[in-house]
Amino acid sequence: MATLIIVTVAVLFLGAILTGGYNQRFLDRVKNSVVWDYITTVDHKKIAHLYYFAGIFYFVVGGIEALLIRTQLISPGSQFLTGDAYNQVITMHGTTMIFFAAMPLFFGLMNAILPLQIGARDVAFPFLNNFGFWLFFFGALLTNLSWFLGGAPDAGWTSYTSLALNEFSPGPGIDYYVLGLQISGIGTLISAINFIVTVINMRAPGMTFLRMPMFTWTTFVSSLLILFAFPALTVGLLLLMFDRLFGSNFFDHSMGGSHLIWQHLFWIFGHPEVYIVILPAFGIISDVVSTFSKKRLFGYNSMVFATAVIGFLGFMVWVHHMFTVGLGPVSNSIFGVATMAIAVPTGIKVFNWLFTMWGGEIRFNTAMLFALGFIPTFVMGGVTGVMVALPAADFQFQDSYFVVAHFHYTLIGGTVMAIFAGSYYWWPKMFGRKLNETLGKWHFWTFLIGFHLTFLPQHWLGLFGMPRRVFTYNDVPALANINLVSSIGVIGMAVGTLIFAINILQSFMKKADASADPWNGRTLEWAVPSPAPVYNFKQLPLIRAFDQFWVSKQTGKEIEPAEPLGSIHMPSSTYLPFLMSLALFIAGFGFITRGFAMAAVGLILFFITMYIRSYEHDPGYHIEPEQLKGAEKEAKA
Amino acid sequence: MEKENGANVHNKSQTLRYVIAFAVMVVLTVIAFYLVATNVVTVQLLVPILLILATVQVILQLYFFMHLDQKGSGFPILFMFTGAIAAVVSAVGIILM
Amino acid sequence: MAQQEKTETMEHLESATLEGKNKVLGFWLFLAAETVLFACLFGTYLALKGRNMGGPTAQELFDLTLVAVATGLLLTSSLTSVLAVNAMNLRKLKGVIFWLVVTVLLGLGFLILEIYEFIHYTHMGHTFVSSAFGSAFYTLVGTHGAHVTFGLFWIVGLIIQVAQRGITKETAPKVFLSTLYWHFIDVVWVFIFTLVYLLGKVG
Numbered sequence: 001m002a003t004l005i006i007v008t009v010a011v012l013f014l015g016a017i018l019t020g021g022y023n024q025r026f027l028d029r030v031k032n033s034v035v036w037d038y039i040t041t042v043d044h045k046k047i048a049h050l051y052y053f054a055g056i057f058y059f060v061v062g063g064i065e066a067l068l069i070r071t072q073l074i075s076p077g078s079q080f081l082t083g084d085a086y087n088q089v090i091t092m093h094g095t096t097m098i099f100f101a102a103m104p105l106f107f108g109l110m111n112a113i114l115p116l117q118i119g120a121r122d123v124a125f126p127f128l129n130n131f132g133f134w135l136f137f138f139g140a141l142l143t144n145l146s147w148f149l150g151g152a153p154d155a156g157w158t159s160y161t162s163l164a165l166n167e168f169s170p171g172p173g174i175d176y177y178v179l180g181l182q183i184s185g186i187g188t189l190i191s192a193i194n195f196i197v198t199v200i201n202m203r204a205p206g207m208t209f210l211r212m213p214m215f216t217w218t219t220f221v222s223s224l225l226i227l228f229a230f231p232a233l234t235v236g237l238l239l240l241m242f243d244r245l246f247g248s249n250f251f252d253h254s255m256g257g258s259h260l261i262w263q264h265l266f267w268i269f270g271h272p273e274v275y276i277v278i279l280p281a282f283g284i285i286s287d288v289v290s291t292f293s294k295k296r297l298f299g300y301n302s303m304v305f306a307t308a309v310i311g312f313l314g315f316m317v318w319v320h321h322m323f324t325v326g327l328g329p330v331s332n333s334i335f336g337v338a339t340m341a342i343a344v345p346t347g348i349k350v351f352n353w354l355f356t357m358w359g360g361e362i363r364f365n366t367a368m369l370f371a372l373g374f375i376p377t378f379v380m381g382g383v384t385g386v387m388v389a390l391p392a393a394d395f396q397f398q399d400s401y402f403v404v405a406h407f408h409y410t411l412i413g414g415t416v417m418a419i420f421a422g423s424y425y426w427w428p429k430m431f432g433r434k435l436n437e438t439l440g441k442w443h444f445w446t447f448l449i450g451f452h453l454t455f456l457p458q459h460w461l462g463l464f465g466m467p468r469r470v471f472t473y474n475d476v477p478a479l480a481n482i483n484l485v486s487s488i489g490v491i492g493m494a495v496g497t498l499i500f501a502i503n504i505l506q507s508f509m510k511k512a513d514a515s516a517d518p519w520n521g522r523t524l525e526w527a528v529p530s531p532a533p534v535y536n537f538k539q540l541p542l543i544r545a546f547d548q549f550w551v552s553k554q555t556g557k558e559i560e561p562a563e564p565l566g567s568i569h570m571p572s573s574t575y576l577p578f579l580m581s582l583a584l585f586i587a588g589f590g591f592i593t594r595g596f597a598m599a600a601v602g603l604i605l606f607f608i609t610m611y612i613r614s615y616e617h618d619p620g621y622h623i624e625p626e627q628l629k630g631a632e633k634e635a636k637a
Numbered sequence: 638m639e640k641e642n643g644a645n646v647h648n649k650s651q652t653l654r655y656v657i658a659f660a661v662m663v664v665l666t667v668i669a670f671y672l673v674a675t676n677v678v679t680v681q682l683l684v685p686i687l688l689i690l691a692t693v694q695v696i697l698q699l700y701f702f703m704h705l706d707q708k709g710s711g712f713p714i715l716f717m718f719t720g721a722i723a724a725v726v727s728a729v730g731i732i733l734m
Numbered sequence: 735m736a737q738q739e740k741t742e743t744m745e746h747l748e749s750a751t752l753e754g755k756n757k758v759l760g761f762w763l764f765l766a767a768e769t770v771l772f773a774c775l776f777g778t779y780l781a782l783k784g785r786n787m788g789g790p791t792a793q794e795l796f797d798l799t800l801v802a803v804a805t806g807l808l809l810t811s812s813l814t815s816v817l818a819v820n821a822m823n824l825r826k827l828k829g830v831i832f833w834l835v836v837t838v839l840l841g842l843g844f845l846i847l848e849i850y851e852f853i854h855y856t857h858m859g860h861t862f863v864s865s866a867f868g869s870a871f872y873t874l875v876g877t878h879g880a881h882v883t884f885g886l887f888w889i890v891g892l893i894i895q896v897a898q899r900g901i902t903k904e905t906a907p908k909v910f911l912s913t914l915y916w917h918f919i920d921v922v923w924v925f926i927f928t929l930v931y932l933l934g935k936v937g
Contacts, residue, residue: 124756124760125756125760189767193760193763193767194760196760196763197756197759197763200712200759201755201759202752224719227716227766227767228719228720228723228766228767229770230767231768231770231771231774232727232770232771232774235774235775236774239778242873243869246862247863248862248863248868248873249863249865249868249869250782250866250869250870252866255785255787255866256782256785256786256787256865256866256867257782257785257866257869258866260734261731261778261782264727264730264731264734264777265731265774265778268727268730268731268774315723315726316726318730319730319734607887611891614891614892614895614908615891615895617904652820655813655816655817655820656813659809659810659812659813662809663809666802666805666806666809666924666927669928669932670798670932673798673932673935673936674798676936680936680937683933683936684933687928687929687932687933688928691924691925691928691929694924695924695925698812698917698920698921699917699921701816702813702816702917703914703917703918704819707746709749712759712762713758713759713762716762716763716766717762717765717766717769719766720765720766720767720769720770721769723769723773724769724770724772724773725773727770727773727774727777728774728776728780729777730777731777731778731780732777732780732781
């Protein structure tokens, strides 16, 4: 029955592609709608909006999951959310926050700003940019559908085998995890390739590597990390899928398999992953701190070097998640030392931010407040990181709340605060309006205080012996009181996030009248109108210095153009990536439900659409100089 | 050098380079198979020898067949080298531990 | 100077446009990622290859003659694919199509041999589900085979496209990329025949 439905849908699908629809007037209305524009756009700025708001949506979903967790843990013996239901919530909280909130929020900011910062008109592969987004969208949708269709995954965001195998996780939950992450992972890999090629090939004339802003550098290195780390996850998910769906024996001891292989594959991906979500944060902080200290970033070359070293070392430390599995003292020592070494380049960065601020003219607006909140909070997370990097000590810390405290300090204090900072900083460039500063300050303070109230006590919870991933604990005053305080703290974060949501909504009720350079910025994105026009730069700029825009402002001249005013080539919109992602979604769904006919149909549709794309012959369109000049006259009038 | 349609002596000599590289690869492959088929070397010595033969052949493929000997190949070489390091670290990690 | 530049761009049609350059660089990045992907599969295979759970061992299963023939086919197809790119830069459309067709035929021969080999192994009791060794073997070698299959479909599609549209600034990068991919899967095969078959034979 399902097969029949899917085949019918597929035939309609193909018919729609090949005939271009049957009702011309309806088709025209669709083609001119905002929804169609966003589905088919290849403009990096619109794709940024899609990523950003999808990320905000999943941040709220993950936040609700966190509220549920802390509600359960507010008192010992609570029956609010127990057993497997609790396990599903903690698994989805981690999975959603890392894969479906943090990464898309960063991709949103990167897509919006990176091409502008290097003086480019778009990313290298506009089609793939659209494709990457819809793959993420459908992967995230697939994983979250598990809530409604059979149960969410419940083996933790790390999904260790043998727990994740059929014997101990018989429902479809883990399958949703595997297929959803596999699909969205392909999207992430594609976007990483896009950013790397953009940075290498599409910088404006004179924009050498060592003149690029730190946000661009960290995006570049982070994308390289994605490139080399995600294949390990791809293989791990593939092997888990084979074990669960097709009876293979990779992780099953009784047939010769090894559960440790999953841990290796997962953490060879997983450790670089946390650097993937912190390096762009470092880049945002560098840009924000230098702009709002009205001072050039201190030690730029060492910042670049430190970023590269962190990226490189990030691949050499994954075993520090496995200190207690019995690999032995030699392994543990090597990886412990390598882990501690990463603190050095990170420390260099922290000192450089502080030295940037020293002697600067500091403006305490919301973006800067979040950056200032980031620095001590992230350092606290880094310090506990060095503590758990010691194998002998980690035997005590492993799987306790101490680790939970450590990574929330780095992830929230680091990643989330930087995303907030970047949001307030780049909102005018992305949407043509500023976020309200008063609401922003309320957002900052409630969120910061709530965060510390929640997670600082968790260090003691860990030291007093509370393990992680448990839905209740002994009724002793130490554990009960600390958990109570921790749960109260989430109110602050929830209120802060709510204020942020209100701030976002009210910003869209105002006119889009932000100036090109509302913050007296230093980098190229502030040289174009807010929001940027579809072609970004009328003429590509000629770069002669670091912080060229700032330098030009100081000397009172405009940035020199690198080319004469000419016709600008733009790529055409396309609906093919949406269809390709939908096809993979159908395939994923087929695999999860063991409807292999549906899976086959999905895969075949995917490959057919790929073939159609190969034969496409769409050279895009041009914007002529007269149209550009006309817009200029209107603006001046 | 003729330049009417882009065809020139340079490209014709490329063919020879490709065929020579191919011949060397075939020799390397034959050596590898021969060593295993005739069992002339101990296993301890065989593993590094086979790995070296394979690595040399791969480098030949990359440089001659995949055009990494041409200019403008800096970034591809850098990324393949980095990828190879990440690959070796990951593979060895999984095997040894 | 201008003449020399023209020669260079004429020689390497695939990177004559920004789009072409982007595609070539992007594809190398993809190959770098695939290197890590196959490394993980190799690592898993090498860790699990001894766990045959009483079934046939690598030594018993593998036939060096068949592997040698398959290697010969794939290695030769790698040569023919680079000769196709050479013909492309000499603007010889017939040459491009000829060498690409030979590549596809050789690749098809490789695939048929591999399918025959797999069927033979299943009769000997070595299946995907029979042991960890079986799962790891078929996943590693099978993933390579799947890549070969995809490559064949890709090149066939391009043969048709080039026959219809000729060698242009649009089709040249596509042909170049497909041959890069083809060489890459030969590179992976070098490691497969070394680490799986040859090392498997000595035990």
